[in-house]
Amino acid sequence: MTIQTTRLSDPAVRAFVAAVNAHDREAFQELLAPDATMADDGDDRDLDQWIDREIFSSNGHMEVENESNGGRALIARYRNDTWGEMRTRWDFTVDEEGRIARFETGQA
Template sequence: MTIQTTRLSDPAVRAFVAAVNAHDREAFMELLAPGATMADDGSDRDLDDWIDREIFSTHGHMEVDRESNGGRALIARYSNDTWGEMRTRWTFTVEDDGKISRFETEQA
């Protein structure tokens, strides 16, 4: 059963999912702390390159099935025009100011 984005527990993660699904790169970038990092399948990636390739140029979309760790860990069905749909795990590091300093994703 999908969790509605508006019901996700962590405000930063909720805004992250909303920005991905709205294809709003500007809102997405505003959520990130300066120098934010990310990893895909255990390997650090260039953040700007990855989000353009995996989210914004390919219509990325997240349907969240489960959350844990106070809403900072998600199991979601992620889809984009390149890969279709896959079951993914996302984890987020959110700083005291509410900005995301790191996110990691991998197949679940």
């Protein structure tokens, strides 16, 4: 069972998922705090390179199965043209302005 993007609890996370699924790089970038960081499977990665490779140049798509921590922790089926589909976890840190300061992802 999936959760409709419009029903996700946290506004920043909801906008993140919507931007990924719409392949809207501009909207995605606007969601991020200026000094945002991210990690994949526990390793910090270069944010711009990672989002280009794993989301935008490879048609990334998220189908959220579960949310917790007020909507800032997700379990999602994530797929892209590079890796196919896998079950992933996503944890978000949202700053005081409602922008994503950090996200961490990896296999669930």
